[in-house]
Amino acid sequence: MESFTIGHEYRYVVRRFLYHMTDLFRDSYRYWELIWALALKELKIRYKRSVLGFAWALLNPALLMLVLTLVFSTILRFNIPHYAIFLLSVLLPWTFFAQSLSYAVEAIVTNGDLIKKVAVPKLVFPMAALVSNLINLLLSLVPLIILVLLMRHPFYWTWFYLPVPLLALAIFTLGMTFFFAVANVFYRDVSHILQILLSAWFYLTPIIYPLDAIPARYHWFFKLNPIIYVINGFRLAVYYGKLPHAQSIAASFVCAFISLIIGYSIFRRYQDTFVFYV
Amino acid sequence: MSSNAPSIRVENVTQRFRVIQERPDTVRELFSKLFRHQSSYHDFEAVRNISFDVPAGQMLGIIGRNGSGKSTLLKVIAGVYRPTKGSVRVTGTIAPLIELGAGFHHELTGRENILLNGLLMGYSKRAMLERQDRIIEFADIGDFIDAPVKQYSSGMYMRLAFAVATEVDPQILLVDEILAVGDAGFQEKCFARIRKFRESGKTILFVTHVMGDIREHCERVLLLEQGSIVTDARPEEAIAMYKNLVTPELVGAD
Numbered sequence: 001m002e003s004f005t006i007g008h009e010y011r012y013v014v015r016r017f018l019y020h021m022t023d024l025f026r027d028s029y030r031y032w033e034l035i036w037a038l039a040l041k042e043l044k045i046r047y048k049r050s051v052l053g054f055a056w057a058l059l060n061p062a063l064l065m066l067v068l069t070l071v072f073s074t075i076l077r078f079n080i081p082h083y084a085i086f087l088l089s090v091l092l093p094w095t096f097f098a099q100s101l102s103y104a105v106e107a108i109v110t111n112g113d114l115i116k117k118v119a120v121p122k123l124v125f126p127m128a129a130l131v132s133n134l135i136n137l138l139l140s141l142v143p144l145i146i147l148v149l150l151m152r153h154p155f156y157w158t159w160f161y162l163p164v165p166l167l168a169l170a171i172f173t174l175g176m177t178f179f180f181a182v183a184n185v186f187y188r189d190v191s192h193i194l195q196i197l198l199s200a201w202f203y204l205t206p207i208i209y210p211l212d213a214i215p216a217r218y219h220w221f222f223k224l225n226p227i228i229y230v231i232n233g234f235r236l237a238v239y240y241g242k243l244p245h246a247q248s249i250a251a252s253f254v255c256a257f258i259s260l261i262i263g264y265s266i267f268r269r270y271q272d273t274f275v276f277y278v
Numbered sequence: 279m280s281s282n283a284p285s286i287r288v289e290n291v292t293q294r295f296r297v298i299q300e301r302p303d304t305v306r307e308l309f310s311k312l313f314r315h316q317s318s319y320h321d322f323e324a325v326r327n328i329s330f331d332v333p334a335g336q337m338l339g340i341i342g343r344n345g346s347g348k349s350t351l352l353k354v355i356a357g358v359y360r361p362t363k364g365s366v367r368v369t370g371t372i373a374p375l376i377e378l379g380a381g382f383h384h385e386l387t388g389r390e391n392i393l394l395n396g397l398l399m400g401y402s403k404r405a406m407l408e409r410q411d412r413i414i415e416f417a418d419i420g421d422f423i424d425a426p427v428k429q430y431s432s433g434m435y436m437r438l439a440f441a442v443a444t445e446v447d448p449q450i451l452l453v454d455e456i457l458a459v460g461d462a463g464f465q466e467k468c469f470a471r472i473r474k475f476r477e478s479g480k481t482i483l484f485v486t487h488v489m490g491d492i493r494e495h496c497e498r499v500l501l502l503e504q505g506s507i508v509t510d511a512r513p514e515e516a517i518a519m520y521k522n523l524v525t526p527e528l529v530g531a532d
Contacts, residue, residue: 033397033403034397037393037403038394041383041390041394044386044390045385045386048385113380114398115358116358117353117358117377117380117381118356118358118374118381118398119356119357119358119374187304188304189304275358276295
């Protein structure tokens, strides 16, 4: 074991970080055509053999919105005007997050046959899971826009801010997809654990309720939730027409990059051994 | 590039697999294993300290009994496995014909799979679109090209896979027993293409159990046994040694 002084250790960590990140960006760029083709394949197969085909990508969120709007404007009435928009402004990004993880957790295992036969960069599989769900998220914004117009909810200029939380969310999700894809290769329990984890996480995140509904003394606990900052950005921009505080934006990116560093480092470390375990 | 540089250099390569009798597939099993301090695995070396060079333009046959390490060796060279020890250096693009159509997706059409498979082998979209027509022509499967590959017969599947793998114009071809499938006409077409590859100075590694093919096509043969090279010789010598390895088994079986 080498011993480091504190200063060296810090420099070492920074260097490793930059090294991993350049590596990740270089590989994503180099294999972009493959990642894109795999993502499109994913979508094609999802909608294959359905009469409406790709239209489901738009219809699905549209019908969900219809149901939610009916339920929350007639049966369950909250004291929140335009509750459907309040909910969907964060439910859509959450769905992207949850679905990306659900796809990615199986990404390496289901492509096991391929990995055992072809020398293929492993990172393309979780990346493709992310990209295909990102396409879905972007498509689902179309019915959301229509809903905003139909409900006569103001169309705030803060919509233009959405690429920022979108970027933070994509980075955060990517890190998590890497982590879960690796973990499931070695322990197949992970894909089951993930489903439970996601549903617990869903209710602990202010998605169907506003954070104000939680007594102030529990707020510290909610602030430990790394996804809350980015989620908050979506709701502020779409529903309230406001921008988040600088600290909140910074927090969302710090969480995103921590997730990416941890996830990708683990992925890099184990990717050459996947072939023996799938 | 100088012509006498080796296109493949394999140095002291060992490929070890951990054969786990009862791999802890679940967390519960993991804990029970940890607490009882059991280790129910043994290491198995499929390839043992192998070194050889293949000069550019050579057609090298690899023979040996089942389980002697032929396929593992090809997969190490193709980059599917990272060798446990040693190194592999490959100069040029490789087309692995190890398992044809490994990258095919059953729900996608033949045409869609041409692109996807090419991308998986590391070629660009542009390169694949340029070659698409020639691939379709060589595969010769008619209108099926726009049907999902799950509707293909195994012969059609193989034709398309072979066409994709060879039309990309690789410098090195790894061929693993795949030509045994397919009808005589298509086999002849494949060998014609392999001959054309040889004439244009490409390197070919050829694994087969058909000694006639080895005799006809290869100039040099590696005989593997239990993961090591037994002999590296001209085809006739290597085939004679292979027959000696195999015959005692036949006698014993009587």
